[in-house]
Amino acid sequence: MQTFDLEAQGLRELNSSLHAQASDTNQTHWEIVNPKGSHAIAVGLDAPIEVNVRGSTGYYCAGMNKQATVHVHGSVGPGTAENMMSGMVVVEGDASQYAGATGHGGTLVIKGNASSRCGISMKGIDIIVHGNIGHMSAFMAQSGNLVVCGDAGEALGDSLYEARLFVRGSVKSLGADCIEKEMRPEHIAILEELLERGGCDAKASEFKRYGSARKLYNFNIDNAY
Amino acid sequence: MKDDHNGAPRTVPIQSATFSNPVNAEIRRAAATGIYDIRGGGAKRKVPHFDDLLFLGASISRYPLEGYREKCETSVTLGSRFAKNPIQLDIPVTIAGMSFGALSGPAKEALGRGATMAGTSTTTGDGGMTEEERGHSNKLVYQYLPSRYGMNPDDLRRADAIEIVVGQGAKPGGGGMLLGQKISDRVAEMRNLPKGIDQRSACRHPDWTGPDDLEIKILELREITNWEKPIYIKVGGARPYFDTTLAVKAGADVVVLDGMQGGTAATQDVFIEHVGQPILACIREAVRALQDLDMHREVQLVVSGGIRTGADVAKAMALGADAVAIGTAALIALGDNDPKWEAEYNALGTTAGAYDDWQEGRDPAGITTQDPELMARFDPVEGGRRLNNYLKVLTLEAQTIARACGKNHLHNLEPEDLCALTLEAAAMAKIPLAGTDWYPGKPGTSY
Ligand SMILES: Cc1cc2nc3c(=O)[nH]c(=O)nc-3n(C[C@H](O)[C@H](O)[C@H](O)COP(=O)(O)O)c2cc1C
Numbered sequence: 001m002q003t004f005d006l007e008a009q010g011l012r013e014l015n016s017s018l019h020a021q022a023s024d025t026n027q028t029h030w031e032i033v034n035p036k037g038s039h040a041i042a043v044g045l046d047a048p049i050e051v052n053v054r055g056s057t058g059y060y061c062a063g064m065n066k067q068a069t070v071h072v073h074g075s076v077g078p079g080t081a082e083n084m085m086s087g088m089v090v091v092e093g094d095a096s097q098y099a100g101a102t103g104h105g106g107t108l109v110i111k112g113n114a115s116s117r118c119g120i121s122m123k124g125i126d127i128i129v130h131g132n133i134g135h136m137s138a139f140m141a142q143s144g145n146l147v148v149c150g151d152a153g154e155a156l157g158d159s160l161y162e163a164r165l166f167v168r169g170s171v172k173s174l175g176a177d178c179i180e181k182e183m184r185p186e187h188i189a190i191l192e193e194l195l196e197r198g199g200c201d202a203k204a205s206e207f208k209r210y211g212s213a214r215k216l217y218n219f220n221i222d223n224a225y
Numbered sequence: 226m227k228d229d230h231n232g233a234p235r236t237v238p239i240q241s242a243t244f245s246n247p248v249n250a251e252i253r254r255a256a257a258t259g260i261y262d263i264r265g266g267g268a269k270r271k272v273p274h275f276d277d278l279l280f281l282g283a284s285i286s287r288y289p290l291e292g293y294r295e296k297c298e299t300s301v302t303l304g305s306r307f308a309k310n311p312i313q314l315d316i317p318v319t320i321a322g323m324s325f326g327a328l329s330g331p332a333k334e335a336l337g338r339g340a341t342m343a344g345t346s347t348t349t350g351d352g353g354m355t356e357e358e359r360g361h362s363n364k365l366v367y368q369y370l371p372s373r374y375g376m377n378p379d380d381l382r383r384a385d386a387i388e389i390v391v392g393q394g395a396k397p398g399g400g401g402m403l404l405g406q407k408i409s410d411r412v413a414e415m416r417n418l419p420k421g422i423d424q425r426s427a428c429r430h431p432d433w434t435g436p437d438d439l440e441i442k443i444l445e446l447r448e449i450t451n452w453e454k455p456i457y458i459k460v461g462g463a464r465p466y467f468d469t470t471l472a473v474k475a476g477a478d479v480v481v482l483d484g485m486q487g488g489t490a491a492t493q494d495v496f497i498e499h500v501g502q503p504i505l506a507c508i509r510e511a512v513r514a515l516q517d518l519d520m521h522r523e524v525q526l527v528v529s530g531g532i533r534t535g536a537d538v539a540k541a542m543a544l545g546a547d548a549v550a551i552g553t554a555a556l557i558a559l560g561d562n563d564p565k566w567e568a569e570y571n572a573l574g575t576t577a578g579a580y581d582d583w584q585e586g587r588d589p590a591g592i593t594t595q596d597p598e599l600m601a602r603f604d605p606v607e608g609g610r611r612l613n614n615y616l617k618v619l620t621l622e623a624q625t626i627a628r629a630c631g632k633n634h635l636h637n638l639e640p641e642d643l644c645a646l647t648l649e650a651a652a653m654a655k656i657p658l659a660g661t662d663w664y665p666g667k668p669g670t671s672y
Contacts, residue, residue, distance in 0.1 A: 011448065012448070012452070015448045015449075016451065019451065039441045039444055039445065040441070040444050040445040040448045043445050043448050043449050044378050044381075044448065044449030044450070046378065058441070059438070059441045059442075059445070060432075060441065060442070060445040063445050063449065064377070064378040064381070064449055066378060078432065078433075078438070079432040079433070079445075082432050083373060083376055083377070083378075085377055085378065097432075098431060098432040101431045101432040102373040102376065102431055102432070104376075104377065104417070117431070120431040120432070121372070121373060121427065121431045123373070123417040124417060139431075140425070140427060140431075142416075142417050142418055143417055143418075159425070161418055161419070161422075162418070162419060217405075217419075217422040217423065218405055218422060218423050
């Protein structure tokens with residue numbers, strides 16, 4: 001196991017050390033201590049390594065992640081796991097705005113709550129939030145799954161494309177073109193797998209599914225604002 | 226015809242300047258459809274432009290350089306502020322970002338071929354990076370747009386520079402729209418959306434809002450790419466002094482400033498014609514911002530919007546730009562709007578030179594389309610050759626002017642080499658009106 005003191009060694013050295021790991025590296029376990037809310041921790045990783053961040057982070061932790069597992073033992077600032085391609089990011093605490101924004105793949109698990117715009121413009125990522133999510137979440141979400149075990153804020157799924165949204169609690173309001181949809185057996189199966197991956201003990205049958213009404217898909221003046 | 230006025234003279238029919246035929250036709254079109262007009266291209270109205278400036282040339286106090294013999298350098302380095310690997314270009318004319326989706330794969334290839342032959346860079350656009358373009362472009366700038374269509378760290382690392390797009394001259398504050406007709410399987414897959422639906426590109430970035438966030442975003446991009454790549458910030462010509470100041474503060478290596486004449490693939494006509502400032506009015510303000518920060522030439526300024534000739538290039542540089550970018554002119558060099566397709570333009574209800582329905586994907590020249598049959602009309606090798614020729618002419622023309630002004634590098638052109646033909650141009654470019662030593666707002670003078 002490699003221990004890296006971010007305060008003493010600096011961000012540049014951290015990220016370049018992590019980038020230097022090839023896919024067959026034997027330095028597969030990294031501990032980052034003293035993150036102290038720093039930005040851009042463990043960004044652009046591309047190796048099957050496991051990184052534990054011991055504390056809270058600033059903006060864009062694990063941004064554009066590929067392959068790696070990044071586990072934050074604290075809370076994260078805005079844009080965690082933004083544009084993630086693959087791999088897994090787990091946050092023990094809460095997440096600020098835009099968690100998982102534009103993510104193309106991989107899994108983001110937030111064990112606390114997520115703030116506004118969680119999963120904005122997501123493109124294939126799976127996001128599992130144990131707590132609540134804030135307003136405008138899944139705005140223009142294209143594909144992937146967003147699972148919320150708590151409640152969702154205002155304007156959920158505004159201008160949604162093909163992403164699937166599963167919410168167990170209440171939804172304050174749905175955004176434009178987002179509607180509740182039937183939970184068919186195939187959705188239950190998808191959700192059960194996601195809940196298991198995210199370490200949630202909630203039952204799939206307790207969730208409602210939301211998706212796109214697909215009325216904004218081709219420009220029509222009656223739908224314009 | 227029966228004359229019922231007993232031969233008395235009549236008034237001739239007079240068209241209203243306010244309610245002109247095109248205006249009335251647009252009112253009828255709007256009344257019939259209920260939808261605003263979406264089109265490609267840039268502003269068609271006449272606005273103060275580089276044509277309203279002239280070079281003074283040499284005289285007894287300024288001696289010229291010998292044309293063709295004495296050196297007049299054209300090279301430019303972009304991104305010297307923070308990037309480990311700044312971009313070196315042989316000529317200061319770059320190819321602006323144009324999306325794959327809006328343009329066909331072969332058209333992107335041709336832009337890469339032409340630019341590479343001429344020793345300059347191309348730029349991706351909304352929709353991500355294509356192999357055609359990466360493979361044929363020696364220097365490729367990768368756009369980081371609000372939509373993040375196709376964005377991924379591998380392409381980020383394959384790029385030679387990164388351009389964070391905040392806005393575009395044709396539509397500062399507007400997002401994009403690629404209509405369903407142009408969404409082929411390949412375009413849909415790159416953008417991760419179903420085929421055949423209209424694809425909107427957001428007007429704001431999803432994960433940062435103001436200049437303080439932007440600074441952190443730039444840090445992230447630099448960390449991901451090992452601080453190698455120059456980072457450009459592209460803004461539309463809206464508030465050039467403040468946008469340039471904030472871009473520099475956020476850590477940009479290069480500021481790209483696009484005036485309101487700048488082309489677009491598909492935007493509402495009302496946006497194209499009515500939002501933003503002409504590039505002529507933007508350059509000096511951006512340069513003033515750079516000078517106030519002691520960053521002129523340290524952070525490079527690339528300007529665009531209606532650049533057509535070597536004279537335009539030279540004038541932009543004399544006003545303080547380090548380089549220019551071209552979009553529309555490059556497409557015309559490739560063969561867009563060529564009169565040889567006149568019959569087909571007529572069939573589409575238009576004429577060569579006026580064709581702007583690039584959003585429809587039915588381009589007779591096979592450039593702004595994803596239709597395999599139309600695309601096949603366009604030869605990327607020939608297109609690349611034509612673009613290279615055109616870029617060479619732009620450069621030779623700019624050099625000709627620079628030599629006449631006694632300059633051994635295009636960068637040595639300066640405002641003092643210019644005069645303005647109109648009061649408007651004098652005021653916007655802060656260049657004395659021809660025959661005077663005065664421009665409106667000149668310090669120490671009254672209006
Ligand atoms: C067909 C077309 C597509 C464009 N696509 C983009 C784009 O994806 N991103 C962008 O920042 N600008 C885009 N632009 C704007 C150009 O980058 C550039 O700002 C503009 O074309 C410059 O003005 P000019 O056309 O008068 O040379 C596009 C322009 C055209 C003509």
